[in-house]
């Protein structure tokens with residue numbers, strides 16, 4: 157009985173909150189108007205626009221009115237007559253607020269956004285209000301009515317607004333709160349800036365009454381000769397003929413959705429050009445029903461492991477990677493345009509990478525599309541980072557939802573080869589259960605990609621040991637390794653005494669290594685923070701790693717210096733994590749070239765299987 161009451165109250169809570177709905181696949185491929193641009197804003201540290209003076213949410217008041225979201229001042233209660241969107245300053249959307257006004261640099265709390273826009277809704281069409289991301293908890297109001305809320309700073313969410321949209325001027329009000337909380341995902345403690353606000357694009361999309369809401373078109377698991385996918389239709393007329401057309405591959409197949417609007421399909425293929433970093437071939441894929449059509453660009457490749465090998469299209473690869481945060485150092489702040497994202501991936505290409513770790517949370521969908529186009533394999537991740545509330549079921553549900561959304565959003569990207577369920581999570585029973593469940597969930601949603609997590613190592617004397625039990629459930633032996641920075645002197649004579657004990661017969665992909673240097677600070681190689689120290693650290697790393705049986709890739713930490721509140725050193729850091737190979741002013745440090753040389757050698761070695769057999773395959 158108690159359990160039923162709990163479930164009932166949870167359900168009522170869910171209803172009263174009005175959560176966002178599932179988002180449409182490929183928003184960029186839809187007819188839409190952009191709601192990016194200048195939005196008026198009000199800083200509201202006490203949340204006066206949300207709670208009345210007795211701390212009761214206006215959302216729950218009997219009239220359903222009050223609060224900043226009731227755009228027409230004064231409110232029914234008159235408390236908010238001091239507040240006026242019309243004469244308030246503006247923020248750019250997309251964009252975090254911290255980078256847009258000096259007083260917002262460290263701000264964590266609530267900000268209200270408002271913008272007016274014109275719409276001309278047509279009958280027979282439906283309208284979807286889509287946010288590509290807002291950090292962290294977002295409440296959305298259209299023309300004074302609440303549409304719902306969403307939690308999670310890096311995944312898209314959407315509301316259908318067909319019934320609320322007016323012809324002519326509309327007003328949209330959004331409350332965004334980036335307060336850190338222990339039970340959220342991520343939790344209170346991270347090593348990156350807690351950029352708040354509407355950080356990614358906002359769209360108002362127009363779709364037909366019955367439309368293609370979701371689809372997957374990918375190779376079947378381990379089978380280069382079969383395309384495996386599904387189409388999900390949304391609308392009244394659910395049972396429909398659907399054509400999947402890939403003209404360049406001579407594929408045109410028709411299938412019919414069932415009463416739930418769903419159909420899965422398998423299409424045999426004879427000849428395909430497979431996607432790879434050397435040849436990132438993308439095919440135009442058209443999905444067509446009687447009332448709707450959507451076009452995507454999709455690549456086809458297989459990814460698998462065999463013993464200690466990673467096989468891309470059946471061929472052994474070495475992942476020449478680099479880790480990247482979703483931050484443009486020149487703003488500094490969250491990237492705002494495709495050019496910002498392209499700049500980061502172009503730097504990775506200059507390092508001769510074929511792989512990137514998009515840490516520590518879902519990156520912009522456009523970033524993964526660029527990786528597809530530019531030929532970079534991707535490790536994609538959720539912000540299950542450090543000390544999450546392992547025993548809280550709501551925290552788990554939240555993490556699982558972010559993981560499912562990450563996979564749903566990017567499942568058609570050939571570039572993505574690895575889903576990561578978290579980073580440096582400390583071993584305990586509850587954590588093992590939580591993380592283990594996430595691994596199972598990821599596999600149930602996508603059995604074609606590798607599942608990983610960035611684990612931790614421990615040391616016994618001069619033995620480096622990787623034996624985290626979670627590793628048994630993962631496809632890779634991946635761990636963060638900071639020899640030379642967080643442990644050991646980093647000198648070769650010290651490091652060469654260490655040996656490895658990785659207790660998994662799996663490909664080893666070192667998910668982090670590195671050390672800090674202030675660009676332009678030159679000293680001898682034993683002086684911390686100097687470029688020479690960082691360079692030495694990388695060189696000694698390569699020796700240490702050469703003793704690691706099964707090494708199949710790495711993502712040193714990190715491509716570019718990034719802002720972090722944990723890094724206050726006034727001389728060397730000034731709130732920047734300096735482990736970047738490129739500084740916050742775009743200057744390449746010495747270690748950039750050291751890593752590039754190493755990758756040039758690894759590329760040659762893997763292009764020439766004779767060399768590779770000599771050294772790597774025992």
Ligand code: GCB
Nearest residue numbers: 347579580636668713733735
């Ligand atoms: C780590 C974390 C990463 C940090 C990095 C550091 O192990 O995974 O988020 O930024 O170390 O610089 O300490």
